[in-house]
Structures are given as C-alpha cells and as structure tokens.
Amino acid sequence: MTINELRKQFPDEMSCRLFFESMIWSSGRVCPHCESAKSWMIKGQSAREGLYECGRCGLQFTVTTQTPMHSTKLPLWTWLLAMYLIGSSSKGISSVVLGRLIGTTPKTAWKVGHAIRAMMASVPAELPLLMGVVELDEKYLGGRPRFQKGVKHKCGKGTAKQCIAVAVEREGSARATLVPHAGESVLGPFVKGVVDTAAYLMSDHNPAYVKIAESFAGHSFVDHGEREYARGEVHNNTAESYNAILERAKIGVFHYMSKEHMQRYVDEATFRWNQRVPDVSHTRRGKEKVVMKPLPVIEKIQNLLRVALNVQIRWTPNSSIYAIA
Template sequence: MLKEKRRPMFNKDFNSILEVAREFATEEKCIEHLEALYWNNKPVSPFHEDSTVYKCKGNKYKCKTSGKYFTVKTGSIFDNTKIELPKWFMAIFLVTNHKKGISSVQLGKDLQISQKSAWFMLMRIRKCFGIENDIDDKFEGICEADESFFGGKNKNRHKDKKVPQSQGRSFKDKTPVIGVLQRGESEIIDGKKIIHSHSKVKCIVGNNTKSETIQPFIKSVVVKDSVLISDEWLGYRGLENHYDHHVVDHGKKQYVNFDNPEIHSNSMEGFWGIIKRGYNGTYNWWSKKHMQNYVDEFVFRFNLRTSQNNERFNSLLLNSQIRTKYKDLMNA
C-alpha cells in the first residue's frame, strides 16, 4: 500500500514559534511545503516554464530544454544557502509576526547562528516584503497623505556631533519617508459595526519632501478624484486639481476638522508611531541605502495585521522567489 503524501499546512494557524518548529522540523518537510506553494506540486523549470521536467534524486529536477538541474530553492531567497530550511522558516515566522521587528543580534541568538548570517537572512527576507508596497494596486475612497523623518534626535547627540538648524522640516541629518493610507470601510447594521475592509498603507523613502517628490508618488498610488487629506505642507499644494483635497492645519494645532470630524490624518500618524517604536526600540538605526527594505517590512505587517499568523507566513513564502546576493546588498 502506498504511503499517502503529506499535505502542506496552508490552513492551520501557528500560535507560536514552537508550533512552527514542530511542523517544519526537517528539511524534507520544508521542501514539501515550498513545492506545494510554488508549484502546486507540479515542478516548473526556472529556466523554461514550458519545459518538461524530470525528477531526480535528492529533491532535484532536470529541465529538458536547458539540460540544467534545479531544486525548489533555485532562484529564491533560499538559493545556495548554507543554513537549513527549518531555521529559515522560523526566521520568517518571527519577522512577519513581531510587530516591531527583530534585530539581527536577537535572531542570531534565537537560531544559534552568527549575527552576520542573521543580518543577511533578514535582508533577504525584507527584499520579499515589497509586494505590499506595489504601486500597481491603486488606493481610492478616503486617503491620508503624510511624511515623517527618520534619524537620531539632535538633542540626544554629543555636543560635537550636533547638526545646526536641523529642527522641524529641516532634515539635514534625517531621511524623509512619504506615506499614503487608504482608510478601511465599515458600516453600522442593527447596532453592530460591520467591517468590510481595513486600512492599508504604501510608503517610499524620498530624498526630500518637495512637491516634485511627493506628488508623483501620490498620483501613482491614489485614484484620481478620490478624497485626499494632508497637512498644510507646501509639497501638497496643487493636488486639489486631481483630488477632493482637504487640509488639516497642524501649524495651528488643528488635528481634526471640527466641521467634519472625518477630515484628519491621525490614521497615518498612527502608522508612523508603529514604525518609530520599532526604529527606536528594536533597530536603533537604519542606513539610508537599506531604509526602503525596513519600511517595506512595516508596511507588510501593517497591511496583513488582521490576517492569521500562517497567512502572513505563507504570503511571505509565496513572494520569496527573489534571490539576493550579499555583494548586491553591499553595493546597493
């Protein structure tokens, strides 16, 4: 009697890292899960999608057209890795479920690998988060636009390292991040609040907060004629020609339009608060050349915050067919 093939755990939720470790305890179990996710258990050649594929020993396959051998890891974040897949799976679970992220130092301790290896793992994983920041998925309805700045506080620096005139929107020592949030939709039915969708965000790291930086991003993300709410910054002027643009004047200590309480950017401000707590509490510092990857990480977790642990885990795995080499990270 043939042994029944083990089915991948798509629907089972993982409540802890211990459950992940038990479910994916061996390399073979991880490979089976990846083959089901990537190929639906029907191997596809990464060299020629329409090619006939031959199964070989040791979880290897051969592409008939190219004559090349490959595995399910070929062309993915797991390609050519020296770290076993069970540790990769645990790392992915941790980084997709820790609300404020996890440092490479802590991940190295948790997985008993070096800090350098843990950092490389995390950077490879972060390269797969960008799918949630895809500008092709347009926002509509009520949207909030805002920008924030990341970098050490000038008042906390040593006297000989303070940057003069760096307060407020002067960001000589900081990096601006521009964000747009689409509010979720809900309605009250029979006295109960029914939520149809949750708010989502998209963010980019910018060189400045001028209109030529802010406005093309907003126009690429938000559908024309949608409701757009921002503060009074000059970079948003002119958007009234494309959107139903409302302004909340933060300079006058106005954070909600009292004539219409729906006019505010507090939801976007809340998202910045989540990133800042992760930045200050977990990472302490980001280099500018890698900052977009860190921002994508927080966007991914925010947009999938109402999903189950296994949904975030499998969503990352589905987008993990991106190979990032160490030299590419260093030369970015």
C-alpha cells in the same frame, strides 16, 4: 500558532521543502531559469534532496533557486523559523536577537533578515491602488548626527534626516517610499503612482498636496502649524500612526538604520501594516468599531513565499551590501 505547533506541522526538512514548493510553485513546478514546466527530480545517492533538472534548458534547480534564499546553506526550517519570528513580532527583530533565536551568527541573521525584507517589498507590487479616503504624510527618519555630541537634527522640513513619503488608506493598506524631499515634484509622482484618482485625500498643511490633489476626487487638510490635528473626520492620524510605528521600530528594535538599507525597514513596516484585515468589534456601550487585526502568522509566511520567485538580492564580495537585481 506557537513555535511548538509550527514544529509539529513541519517536523523535518522534507515537510518544510514540500511546503516551500507548494507556495513558491503554487501553479505547478517551473524551471526558474527558462520557465519551462517540464522537469524531473534527480534521484540517486549523490543527489541533494529536492534537486530537479529542467527538460528544456537542462539546468538544475531547487525550490530556493532565483529567490532571496538562493544557494542557502541554512536548513529550510531555519528560514521558516526566521519568517515565523519576524512575522509574529509587532515591530521587527534585530539581527543580534534573531541570530540568537535561530542559532546563527548575527551577520548571517542580518542577511536572513534582509532576504525576508526583500520578499516583503515585493508584496505591495501585487496590491491594487489605494481607494476611498487616503491620508498622506511625510516622515523624517534617522538618528542624531554622528560624532557630534549633544547635536540634534532639526525637526520637520529642512532636517538632514531621510524623508519618507507615506500614503495610507483608512481601514486599508499603506505605501511608503524614501524620497529626497517633501516637495511637489517628488510627492506628486509617488501619490499618483499608488492612489486611485477617485480617492479623497487628507493631509497636513504641506502646500505640495494642494497642487497634487487637483488630479483627485477631493482634498481636505488640517493645519498642524495652528495646532489643529483633527476636525471631525478630517485628519491624517492614521498616516501619523504608521509613522509612529516606523519611529518605534527604529528606537526600540533596530536602533540605527543606514539610509542605504532604510527602504527595506520601511518595506517591513508596510508589510506588517498591510497584513491586517478589518474586524468589527463592539465598544462597551455596544457601538460598532472597526479594528485592524493581524493575519495569522502562517498566512503571512505563505504570502511571503508566494512572491519569492524572481526576487533576488546580490551580496558584494565582502558580503555586507547588496543590491536588488
């Protein structure tokens, strides 16, 4: 879908609003304050477009109430365009570029980007546990130490960079979260929380996984220390390629991710990874090959809006930092 086709399908605020309403209230309009299904549209010259009043609690609401777009002053078309641009990019868009494309200041675009990332973060909660062959890995993400010229962080364990635990199902979806270190005490609860116990684990030689794997169907690992990266089907290269996407997004798009907001960027990468479906294609020799194909961007936008209700972000008075309520 091109931007032209998007504009043709949603030519005005009304069409955007009807689309948002059909996605956010997919099983009928509900009051975001009390969940009552009884409400009516407020009509009259002074009433805003799309304003409803609840029949039970009497409070007013619109389609963006209690979503990350709560009390937005931007047209819904701007939100839709931002979702389209972020959803169709391969690694994300910096707030400076996003602002230029949607016609806002970089600061507003930064907020829009994080609001959309908050919706992206809610999508994995709806997904089932990882099954089949699940690859595990850790990723250390961060820039060079600040204010110290020529100094680099150590590689791997013992670095001051942020550690991220990663679990990826082969030809399936991914989960990733920030963790304080790569020890068994934190990786264990993460893996047990996102992976089905009937799954077969693959990892590198981190001894933590041997202990964790006792609760799962099986476990194989490759020893990167011995420069072993694959032994037939035994490898964790899928998890490594997820990690590479995170690294490329940091280097090529965002340049700097503070530890404070890094989980949101990780959630964006995970959303993008998970919004793909296996597609069978053929190699030149006619052999069957499964490749992961991204979903059409309009479906990604629909999946974002479906989880938007009750996802909230709060801005601090200086409007720079937020917390999920």
